[in-house]
Amino acid sequence: MRRLLTAIGLISIAGVLPSGASGASEGTVHKVIGKSVQDRAITTWRQGDQRAEFRVLVVGSIHGDERQGMRVVSRIRQDLAGRSGPRAIGVWTIRTANPDGTVAGTRRNARRVDLNRNFPYRWDASLNGGYNSGPRPASEPETRAIMRLSGRVGFDLAVWYHQPWGRTLVPCNRDRRWALLYVRLSGLSAGGSCDRGYYPGSAISWQHHRFGTTAFVIEFGPGFQPRPMIARHAQAVIRLARRMHQS
């Protein structure tokens, strides 16, 4: 009983701590949004301002052999720990949307499906090998977990990290201006005015088409990225969200 009361006390103390300039309350909410093929949890951390008028999703990895974005997620979580961050901005982070691939060090999930080709918008049955799109749209539990979360929260901005192309993939749609602002904030160039690549069944194209979410991909270069670069990207996401919300 004593332990229980202590736990309740800690929760209520956390709820009434002074919350900084914005006047909003802070606190991290962890939630398991789904399980992988091999029953590993896919977990979101919700941080930032509880009012969350503007909602941001950051996914560190969807290809299990592309790991540097997970460090950006860790840095964002650390930066927002115990504080509300910019006013009215809620931040949901996922370390990896592909926990089986992350453990195995493989691009695809445990059923050898490229999750970033498995989303239902412009799904392409003909893709195979490294880009295997799966037996049908949203066939994979990891894909469905992201879809449920996206439908429940309704993100304004979604940033997905990949490797190893070493550039920001600026979409040629109306999200272009915001991706270009991210380029300026992060210092990772677009390598062209916008990316005309066609990625059937990708997470960002589904989120953009289905919900109007501003969604784009950051491709770090190969291998380990310097720590200051990771920190700059973590700050760029939050600064971009603030600018978008103010506009």
Ligand SMILES: [Zn+2]
């Ligand atoms: Zn990738």
